[in-house]
Amino acid sequence: MKKKITLISMMALFVLMTACSSGGASKDGVKQAADPNVKVDPFKMPNPIEVTTFKSLSPGAKLPAGDTVESNQYMKYISEKTNINFKILWYAASQDYDQKMKLAIASNDLPDVMLVNEQIFLSLAEAGQIEDLSKVYDKYASPLAKELYASTNNKAIEKATYKGKLMGIPNISVQADAASMAWVRKDWMDKLGLQPPKSIDDVAAIAKAFAEKDPDGNGKADTIGIAGFEKALTVSGKAQRGDFKGIFQAFGAYPSNWIKDSSGKAVYASILPETKQALGKLRDMYAAGAIDKEFALRKDPNENIVSGKAGMFFGPWWSGGLVADALKLNPKVDFVPYLIPDAKGTVNTMMVPVSTQFIVVKKGMKNPEAAMIYANTFINAQRKVDPDALKLDFTVSAEYWPIGNSTYDYADAVERKSDTLKKAMGGQIKPEELNPEMKELLAKATRDKANPKADLKDWSGYYGYTVPADLLKMNMNKVYSEFTANTKTMERKWVNLQKLENETFFGIVMGEKPFDSFDKFVTDWKAQGGDEITKEVMDEISKSKK
Structure with a gap:
């Protein structure tokens, strides 16, 4: 009997500590109490784990003396807060990053977690290369994270949903x-x-x-x-x-x-x-x-x-x-x-598109909840509701967060x-x-x-x-x-179609082309790939909603 009481007491204490660790969410800029109904710790893995990722960095992003891409204030903050130690497999800038990313996707040589744009998100989801995060979101999303997504009238979650499954954790654009x-x-x-x-x-x-x-x-x-x-x-x-x-x-x-x-x-x-x-x-x-x-x-x-x-x-x-x-x-x-x-x-x-970037998890990753725990913690820091985040120097480029920079805020x-x-x-x-x-x-x-x-x-x-x-x-x-x-035909023909559009529009506005040259532009646009692209766009929209 005594052991049972002790066990129950310990469980109660764990639930209380977990609820407290969720931090006070901030609604409309006013402090809020922590949600007492949280059953798991949405901010910390129970034991330290290593998570691999890729990183995109712009050439102008600078770090304080002594810091590196692998070791800086943001990496340490996440490690201490979440028990997640990120290992950066490689990092690159702009076109080099895009090229290396395409090669990694083609060979299915993906990291555990990464931040991707919509085009890559859709291709990974279609190819079955990433995890369904529906249950992870339901169980681990923090009260503040859910509140932010609710402000989008569910549009952000819809954007990250492919064939009825939540395949990524979307950002939220203001x-x-x-x-x-x-x-x-x-x-x-x-x-x-x-x-x-x-x-x-x-x-x-x-x-x-x-x-x-x-x-x-x-x-x-x-x-x-x-x-x-x-x-x-x-x-x-x-x-x-x-x-x-x-x-x-x-x-x-x-x-x-x-x-x-x-x-x-x-x-x-x-x-x-x-x-x-x-x-x-x-x-x-x-x-x-x-x-x-x-x-x-x-x-x-x-x-x-x-x-x-x-x-x-x-x-x-x-x-x-x-x-x-x-x-x-x-x-x-x-x-x-x-x-x-x-x-x-x-x-x-x-x-503004409600979401343009998505945190995705490699298919088969042992701890997919790490992605949501990371997102919860990043959101608390970005929105500055975690007192410890106030100690960070936010003049340091946000690109140096473990998986890069993205915005998570109320849509309004x-x-x-x-x-x-x-x-x-x-x-x-x-x-x-x-x-x-x-x-x-x-x-x-x-x-x-x-x-x-x-x-x-x-x-x-x-x-x-x-x-x-x-x-x-x-x-x-x-x-x-x-x-x-993008669509497949866009990749081949969009540059020329954009050139046609720009030349026509500027010519019309500046009086260098007759006003009715717009009608010829429409005809040419359709014939030079526009009709084909339109069909592909409609197919992609239909496919993602099935």
């Missing part, structure tokens, strides 16, 4: 990065007696006035309406400073993406009538001088924005840093962001942080209730409120969570890419 805002100089609008833009026609009229009416008052015709750069005519998931994504989306156009047509089939959006419409508007704006005449040659539009020559640019919610650079030269600069709706008043947004992280900051500023949340990240944001906002823009690092460090974040909370028509990987 969806706020998708929105393309028109950042307009309000000081120039005020000087010229202009009202804020409410439509794409307003954008065109304001930009034309900025280019023609000497808003900077220097008596020279040297101002630019809309700043742009060489990649402005493609619409990526992530909004880029200087792109024309916000203009395309005002016509419901999403060139460079695969979307659903009215019948529910996947179609390449670059060949749709909406894209032709948007190109026509851009053509008119360019001819009217509303768009930077040199945009097609610019690698980066920032120079004209910072120098005070451009009155408008399209960019993401976090563009406050660029505005701060302009403020250093001219304290009167006042860029204000706006979202531009379509003709029906709807704001359209091509969203920006909006959540915005709400938390607003409540903290209003006294509804006490500073001591905030996690470290939100404490830092509150400190910056408080200092800036007392002395506006005296420290531009403070201002730009929190500004994105105010006015821009409020725009993100508007109702939007959120469009997701149906396919973000």
Whole structure:
């Protein structure tokens, strides 16, 4: 009887210790208590194990003196926290890494765990080279990890699911990065007696006035309406400073993406009538001088924005840093962001793919749960909810984490942080209730409120969570890419198809080709491999859902 009581006591103590070790998750930036229902330790293997991996490193990634790829603060942190000792079989940069990875996959010479892109993930899953992690996720995913995935409305888990099985642990992209805002100089609008833009026609009229009416008052015709750069005519998931994504989306156009047509089939959006419409508007704006005449040659539009020559640019919610650079030269600069709706008043947004990278486990690995335990621990460190993670020097490239860098956050992280900051500023949340990240944001906002823009690092460090974040909370028509990987024909023909598209689009916008050359582009695109690729894309989508 005495032995039974002792055993029961020990089991109870183990469960209690396990629950405590899960750490306090952080919801909306406010500390949360640990989940008492956790039955296993999602953060530590019971005994030390060795796990092999490959690593991709960029040439510019640096380490402190004395550290190596195999031995550095991130490797030690994971080892101490998880009992997992990573052995790096090899590491390489960019093209060398891709080539070595392809050879390893072809020979099935894979490490235990690795981080891969969507294309490799799908090929490994189809070939049966990786483990089904469905049970591992159900049993070992930490409360915070599950909370982050829930914020994607299950889209991240769906992205990592192949034929009904969870074949990888997906990253989570912050969806706020998708929105393309028109950042307009309000000081120039005020000087010229202009009202804020409410439509794409307003954008065109304001930009034309900025280019023609000497808003900077220097008596020279040297101002630019809309700043742009060489990649402005493609619409990526992530909004880029200087792109024309916000203009395309005002016509419901999403060139460079695969979307659903009215019948529910996947179609390449670059060949749709909406894209032709948007190109026509851009053509008119360019001819009217509303768009930077040199945009097609610019690698980066920032120079004209910072120098005070451009009155408008399209960019993401976090563009406050660029505005701060302009403020250093001219304290009167006042860029204000706006979202531009379509003709029906709807704001359209091509969203960031919810997941682009996946932690996968080699088929037959003895301890597949190690991958989830690693992910849980990495998430706790990245989100800075583990106090020990605060001791790490995050200026050291995150590429040196054992299996590389990827983002795991709430899909709506920006909006959540915005709400938390607003409540903290209003006294509804006490500073001591905030996690470290939100404490830092509150400190910056408080200092800036007392002395506006005296420290531009403070201002730009929190500004994105105010006015821009409020725009993100508007109702939007959120469009997701149906396919973000490659097909066999793409590998052979996509480069030429992209060249055809770029030459046609730039030619139309800059007036070097007739507007109706778009129709010939569509015909040629289909004939030169587009129809074949479209069929393959539809087959891949169907295959992954079976």
